[in-house]
Amino acid sequence: MKDYENDDEVNKQLEKMGYNIGVRMIEDFLARANSGKCNDFRDVAEVISKVGFKMYLGITPVISNWSPSGDEFSLLIENNPLTDFVELPEGHDALNYSNILCGVLKGALEMVQMDVDVRFVQDQLKGDNITEIRLKFIKRLEDAIPVGED
Numbered sequence: 001m002k003d004y005e006n007d008d009e010v011n012k013q014l015e016k017m018g019y020n021i022g023v024r025m026i027e028d029f030l031a032r033a034n035s036g037k038c039n040d041f042r043d044v045a046e047v048i049s050k051v052g053f054k055m056y057l058g059i060t061p062v063i064s065n066w067s068p069s070g071d072e073f074s075l076l077i078e079n080n081p082l083t084d085f086v087e088l089p090e091g092h093d094a095l096n097y098s099n100i101l102c103g104v105l106k107g108a109l110e111m112v113q114m115d116v117d118v119r120f121v122q123d124q125l126k127g128d129n130i131t132e133i134r135l136k137f138i139k140r141l142e143d144a145i146p147v148g149e150d
Contacts, residue, residue: 006094007092007093007094007095007096008094010095011094011095011096011099014096014097014098014099014100014103015099015100015102015103015106016103017100017103018099018100018101018102018103018104018105018106018107019103019104019106019107019110020103020107021100021103021104021107022103022104022105022106022107022108022109022110022111023107023108023110023111025056025104025107025108026107026108026111026112027111029051029052029055029056029108032055033047033051033052033055035047035051040070041070041071041073041137042066042070042073044109044114045063045073045075045135046063048075048105048135049061049062049063049075052108053075057081057082058081059077059078059079059080059081061075061076061077061133062075062076062078063075063076064076065134067136071136071137072134072135072136072137073134073135074121074132074133074134074135075132075133075135076130076131076132077130077131077132077133078130078131080098080124080131082097082098082100082101083097083098083124083125083131086125087125088125088126093126096120096123097123097125098120098123098125098131099120101133102118102119102120102133103118105118105133105135106118110141113140113141113142113143114137114140114141115137115138115139115140115141116135116136116137116138117134117135117136117138118133118134118135118136119133119134120132120133120134121133121134
């Protein structure tokens with residue numbers, strides 16, 4: 001943490017690291033998961049929770065708190081394996097130690113043409129009863145075709 005002056009900068013770096021992991025991990029996931037195409041954001045939530053988290057972290061978060069429009073949901077993690085044996089340093093209440101997970105989700109979903117906002121709502125390291133990650137669908141991304149190519 002000495003490389004960065006404040007918790008917000010560290011959080012951004014953790015998300016960036018996760019994003020880079022997610023961009024690469026999606027290929028492995030698609031090759032191994034055999035899950036087929038998702039038809040809507042609810043399908044995406046199911047695959048993330050029951051396949052992705054199970055495959056890579058050995059846990060299955062609960063999908064909860066759907067928005068009425070169906071474009072936003074929460075993943076509730078009862079026991080976050082990334083926080084085992086971790087305590088936040090004193091004076092770093094804004095640090096999101098597991099922010100790497102937000103980056104992984106954002107990077108992986110971007111590679112399958114989904115722009116999403118991913119953020120922490122609750123964190124057990126900060127005294128909350130559960131860890132909650134909120135995902136909001138922003139838009140479907142279009143494949144970018146380089147100029148001059150059809």
